[in-house]
Amino acid sequence: LLPPPIADLGEDALIERIRKRAGVPPAWLALGIGDDAAVLIPDRNRRIVVTTDCLVEDVHFRRAWGRFNAVGHKALAVTLSDLAAMGATPRACLLSLALPPRLPLADFDELIDGFCGLAASARAPLAGGNLSRSPGPLVIDVTALGSAHPRRVLTRSGGRPGDELYLSGRIGGAAAGLAILERPDQTGALPATEHVVARFSKPTPRLRLGRLAADSRAVTACVDLSDGLADAVHRIARASGTGAAIDAGSVPVDELPGERSEDGLLEVMAGGEDYELLFAVAPRRRGAFLAAARRCPDAPVTRIGQLTRDPAVVLAGENRLQSIPPGFRHF
Amino acid sequence: LLPPPIADLGEDALIERIRKRAGVPPAWLALGIGDDAAVLIPDRNRRIVVTTDCLVEDVHFRRAWGRFNAVGHKALAVTLSDLAAMGATPRACLLSLALPPRLPLADFDELIDGFCGLAASARAPLAGGNLSRSPGPLVIDVTALGSAHPRRVLTRSGGRPGDELYLSGRIGGAAAGLAILERPDQTGALPATEHVVARFSKPTPRLRLGRLAADSRAVTACVDLSDGLADAVHRIARASGTGAAIDAGSVPVDELPGERSEDGLLEVMAGGEDYELLFAVAPRRRGAFLAAARRCPDAPVTRIGQLTRDPAVVLAGENRLQSIPPGFRHF
Numbered sequence: 001l002l003p004p005p006i007a008d009l010g011e012d013a014l015i016e017r018i019r020k021r022a023g024v025p026p027a028w029l030a031l032g033i034g035d036d037a038a039v040l041i042p043d044r045n046r047r048i049v050v051t052t053d054c055l056v057e058d059v060h061f062r063r064a065w066g067r068f069n070a071v072g073h074k075a076l077a078v079t080l081s082d083l084a085a086m087g088a089t090p091r092a093c094l095l096s097l098a099l100p101p102r103l104p105l106a107d108f109d110e111l112i113d114g115f116c117g118l119a120a121s122a123r124a125p126l127a128g129g130n131l132s133r134s135p136g137p138l139v140i141d142v143t144a145l146g147s148a149h150p151r152r153v154l155t156r157s158g159g160r161p162g163d164e165l166y167l168s169g170r171i172g173g174a175a176a177g178l179a180i181l182e183r184p185d186q187t188g189a190l191p192a193t194e195h196v197v198a199r200f201s202k203p204t205p206r207l208r209l210g211r212l213a214a215d216s217r218a219v220t221a222c223v224d225l226s227d228g229l230a231d232a233v234h235r236i237a238r239a240s241g242t243g244a245a246i247d248a249g250s251v252p253v254d255e256l257p258g259e260r261s262e263d264g265l266l267e268v269m270a271g272g273e274d275y276e277l278l279f280a281v282a283p284r285r286r287g288a289f290l291a292a293a294r295r296c297p298d299a300p301v302t303r304i305g306q307l308t309r310d311p312a313v314v315l316a317g318e319n320r321l322q323s324i325p326p327g328f329r330h331f
Numbered sequence: 332l333l334p335p336p337i338a339d340l341g342e343d344a345l346i347e348r349i350r351k352r353a354g355v356p357p358a359w360l361a362l363g364i365g366d367d368a369a370v371l372i373p374d375r376n377r378r379i380v381v382t383t384d385c386l387v388e389d390v391h392f393r394r395a396w397g398r399f400n401a402v403g404h405k406a407l408a409v410t411l412s413d414l415a416a417m418g419a420t421p422r423a424c425l426l427s428l429a430l431p432p433r434l435p436l437a438d439f440d441e442l443i444d445g446f447c448g449l450a451a452s453a454r455a456p457l458a459g460g461n462l463s464r465s466p467g468p469l470v471i472d473v474t475a476l477g478s479a480h481p482r483r484v485l486t487r488s489g490g491r492p493g494d495e496l497y498l499s500g501r502i503g504g505a506a507a508g509l510a511i512l513e514r515p516d517q518t519g520a521l522p523a524t525e526h527v528v529a530r531f532s533k534p535t536p537r538l539r540l541g542r543l544a545a546d547s548r549a550v551t552a553c554v555d556l557s558d559g560l561a562d563a564v565h566r567i568a569r570a571s572g573t574g575a576a577i578d579a580g581s582v583p584v585d586e587l588p589g590e591r592s593e594d595g596l597l598e599v600m601a602g603g604e605d606y607e608l609l610f611a612v613a614p615r616r617r618g619a620f621l622a623a624a625r626r627c628p629d630a631p632v633t634r635i636g637q638l639t640r641d642p643a644v645v646l647a648g649e650n651r652l653q654s655i656p657p658g659f660r661h662f
Contacts, residue, residue, distance in 0.1 A: 005662075011660040011662070012660070030481075034570075035417070035570075036413040036414075036554060037413045037416075038380070039379070040381065041378060041379075042379050047361060047370045047371065049368045049369070049370050049371075050368060050370075050425065051368035051425075051459060052427045052459065052472070052474055054461050054472065056464065056466070056470075059466060082367040086366070086368045094381065094382075094383045096385050096472050127381070128382060130384050130385050132387050133387065133390050134390070134467070134468065134470070135388075135390060135467070136465070136466070136467020136468045139465070139470050141385065143381070143474040145379070145381060146368075153361075153362070155362060156365075222367075223367060239366075329341055329342040331337050331340075331345075331430055331432040331464045
């Protein structure tokens with residue numbers, strides 16, 4: 001007996017299932033799910049920070065993995081990670097789904113549960129969205145709205161030569177987790193399997209760290225690691241008009257393919273999906289930044305290098321400098 | 332020789348093409364395309380109104396039609412229509428694309444041109460977005476942000492028995508236009524072909540009408556006609572706790588299948604995509620509403636019925652009342 005698909009229900013019934021899971025809206029949400037649009041009361045003297053991100057089946061996840069709770073969680077997490085990188089406080093989110101009609105209702109419910117679980121803990125209530133039919137993959141588009149102090153918005157472009165680069169957490173875990181999910185037959189041989197799978201499938205957006213770092217007034221530039229550390233370093237350097245030097249020995253890595261080597265590190269730096277934050281910090285404000293970071297012990301920060309006047313972006317190893325490739329995202 | 336596909340370019344090059352087409356951002360957009368998120372300066376003493384909508388290839392449009400300019404226009408138009416129905420003024424939009432890698436670059440450019448053309452005329456500048464690869468259909472997700480006076484937000488739920496129902500423009504054109512696009516071989520036989528095709532493929536969001544109607548303080552409820560007039564009437568009636576009676580002879584129709592009949596009208600009322608607005612208006616404020624509507628001569632309003640104490644939603648014809656089916660949107 002096949003499980004019932006969402007096609008057995010109408011759009012209104014699915015929206016009702018979402019509304020039940022979304023919980024009670026907070027006071028700043030003047031109008032939530034169920035009208036033509038959502039209405040928010042803006043925070044006084046704050047900027048609106050808004051971003052959108054998307055998970056596509058067979059690009060970012062596979063239905064065969066199951067783990068729909070993680071898929072729902074991650075769709076919101078990757079979007080909130082952008083707010084974290086701006087130092088913004090989440091206020092609300094919107095969920096737009098393109099749904100294959102044969103998707104089992106239980107998977108739909110699990111996806112919504114995962115989404116709403118993170119929405120509740122991040123205080124980013126689901127305020128509205130859209131449901132469409134998809135003739136192909138399941139597509140999950142998320143918009144997140146937040147607010148930030150006008151003078152404490154963290155952009156990519158404020159870095160200066162000499163600023164120190166700090167990374168939250170570790171890199172490489174998500175890529176290792178993805179490799180395990182793609183080849184489940186080899187899973188048994190790898191240590192710490194569930195830890196790195198969770199790094200890929202249920203990332204934690206570094207919202208508190210981003211907000212506290214912004215409040216420290218020490219951060220000159222920030223970006224999240226959606227497309228890898230190499231990409232993040234290049235983006236801050238390019239936007240700030242600087243170069244960067246990364247100290248190969250200092251980068252905290254979850255998993256390395258084979259022996260720890262500089263080539264192995266470059267490979268890990270090119271991998272994405274770790275959703276950590278990279279900060280450029282003015283040296284004279286280092287103390288304020290580190291004090292803020294200590295309040296977020298779940299993702300300790302590590303100094304991994306600095307911005308440079310020389311426009312090159314390089315990895316400084318024991319005996320040599322080599323340039324870090326910028327990465328090229330194909331379609 | 333095949334045209335170059337977007338896969339020949341990287342994500343950054345595509346974003347650069349979008350940025351060029353997006354034009355110069357207005358002052359309220361503190362940070363636009365190119366960072367982790369966009370930053371907006373909120374309007375003082377106004378609410379934030381936010382909504383999202385989506386076009387999916389082979390559900391809402393076909394690539395074989397060409398008309399990518401119209402596809403880009405429509406993706407934003409259907410989203411802005413939700414802001415119009417709230418009486419909100421657009422402030423910014425976000426565009427999230429899931430792109431098939433073989434999509435010709437010329438089609439991508441045309442889509443962005445159509446999108447940015449409407450963004451400019453509606454003063455809803457493109458502030459950011461996301462690009463993903465799609466292994467299946469082209470998916471266009473749009474988020475629109477607007478602002479509205481706290482006491483002049485038009486919801487669906489404020490209607491009262493006795494309120495008059497007004498419709499902007501005419502219905503049925505979009506469905507007729509879709510029928511022509513789906514059967515191009517029969518096009519020659521139909522009159523006014525391009526007019527109704529444009530009604531389907533390049534709808535005009537009724538932003539000015541929605542805003543002026545909200546300012547008139549005459550409107551008790553409003554909804555847009557994305558899913559048809561029957562659906563719109565049901566939604567206002569249900570949210571307001573009323574019924575509704577529609578006068579069959581009064582509904583302005585673009586195209587009727589065959590002779591004008593009540594069954595034909597019900598069919599047209601069940602069709603969607605006209606993106607007109609349906610208003611409930613307090614009778615004592617009728618004059619203020621009509622004065623506002625006269626300032627939007629491109630979509631004149633017509634009184635088509637009223638809200639009723641009786642909870643039924645009915646079509647009043649010459650000799651009989653019949654109930655209007657609520658519609659059921661399948662997946």
